[in-house]
Amino acid sequence: MQIPPQSQRREFTCDVLIVGGGTAGTMAALTAAANGADVLLLEKAHVRHSGALAMGMDGVNNAVVPGKATPEDYVADITLANDGIVNQRTIYETATRGFGMVQRLEGYGVKFEKDEHNEYAVRKVHRSGSYVLPMPEGRDVKKVLYRTLRARHVRSRVTIENRIMPVRVLTVDGRAVGAVGFDTRSGEFVTISAGAVILAAGACGRLGLPASGYLYGTYENPTNAGDGYAMAYHAGAELSGIECFQINPLIKDYNGPACAYVANPFGGYTVNADGNRFVDCDYWSGQMMAEVKRELDSARGPIYLKLSHLPDATINQIEGILHTTERPTRGTFHEGRGHDYRTRDIEMHVSEIGLCSGHSASGVWVDEHAATTVPGLYAAGDMACVPHNYMIGAFVYGDIAGEHASGFAASAGRPALPADQIQAAHELIYRPLSHPDGPPQPQVEYKLRRFVNDYLQPPKTERYLTLGLEAFGRMSREIAGMGARTPHELMRCAEVTFIRDCAEMAARASLARTESRWGLYHQRADWPEQDDANWFRHLNLRRSRAAGAGETGEMETLTRPVAPYIVPVPGFTRPDGVPDVPAPTGADLTAVWG
């Protein structure tokens, strides 16, 4: 294809621009539309099968259902799982609004498991509370959401554009005013003028290279390449907890969940090669991952998800869930190897590293209104730093972002879009076409992500992280020389720039936090102890604001204190001694919780 001139472009105008039509993005669109906003929802795949739930979800990991658990239980559990470094106000929103969200989703037609008394069949996987709610028909979740988005009364307010990928958020005087991107099929240049922007672009799942060496064989949907992290960063937003990597225990090679959350309630559990249990709680945390890694590296490895002791009927039930929802090719994988849950336990390993606040804590810094540090810019879902937020948290924060972004947009002006930023984004998108014989994306990406494995995988050290930074610096130049010939290749090339940005952020944040914390997620071999005196703080990262730093400015890190807790955490004493404050009260809360 030819490089289109900047003047030849498709222009959109909207109140609320949403980048990403996955879990958080669809909910944000529904709420913003209900608030009267004109919404533009951009999705680089197709909204019907996009994001982390592309094929469905087997259950809710974090529903606080009245009578089964309390918001206080949940907030305390998540605080403990994050070694105390959380803004409890953000988690409290997920805790208090989650049940309303389950009911809203039921209203749309999503089915959740209920017992014989028609009560939600909540299961216990976390350390103390019960928040896991199976979705036996979870394969339909995207179908239901898409149908809701296409309903007549919503359709008039929500424009969906599939196969359009933004690469940069535009800002004027520090406020988000739109975005620039392109059509990944036609290559057409696209600009959007918006009153407010919501980034809901998912995890950075394509950061580490899976052990298989297959670029797209990642735990997360590989379309989620850290687009949102990079866009928020370049727009000037702060990111937080980037050093708290996502690493998960998965089916070896298949690289999908095993999945203890599904199998636990049926009697399945994780064992070492001697057949002994070695974790006392199957809830995914950095601590659990450290225990998994220790076992794998010992003479007691490998480790397995043990199901073979269960009766046939139970295994049929487990297969019914695991092989039809979320990752339905799990059955194909086992069949190909000639393995059967009835006779053979499932070999597990640890995943490549990624950034994902849905599972750990790496994300764009947001408050309880989903607002980033850039006015008019909101973030929700896996890419927003609300620790362990999972699917319900993504829905809740999509809803919150939709509400607050539409409110912001209602009184925001629509300044002329900044020509210099449009020019820079145009260059970023189409650069590979000007030297089509440059190294192709698969080779460049493989090399970049191999360096991520070599230098960023825990245990981390200053020497390795520094070598990593050096490698990512070299990769900047190689990425600038990457060649492409088609719009599809341009999409993959732009994604490689996002991955590189995330790799640099991961290295810099990991270097800055000179202690070990969150088990395996931030294990520093050269700083093996947790240092509460100096590091009971959030570590944030942003583009330098030094004069003239611009788009190529250095990354800088800063710390923020942990806000006073609003929920007491039994068995945990804040090392900084900051006293708790009362939890907020409001109409929303009393409506559900009385």
Add this chain to the structure above:
Amino acid sequence: MAQASNRVDVPVTIDESKCIDGCTLCVDMCPLDSLAIHPETGKAYMHVDECWYCGPCAARCPVDAVTVDIPFLLR
């Protein structure tokens, strides 16, 4: 730069005898946009080896023409 063309084993295969002319459902649904309609045959095919073995292509095909295998490196 010298160009080489390497043959790869792709995970998604289409039974061309079943694939309906003019239908683009699998192409529309693939999150990675890895499927396309071949300009000569008019049938769907995997144009790049980029696959999350997630399955919407097979699930949405009205005539069961799409098979998703596990990518060779993982199989």
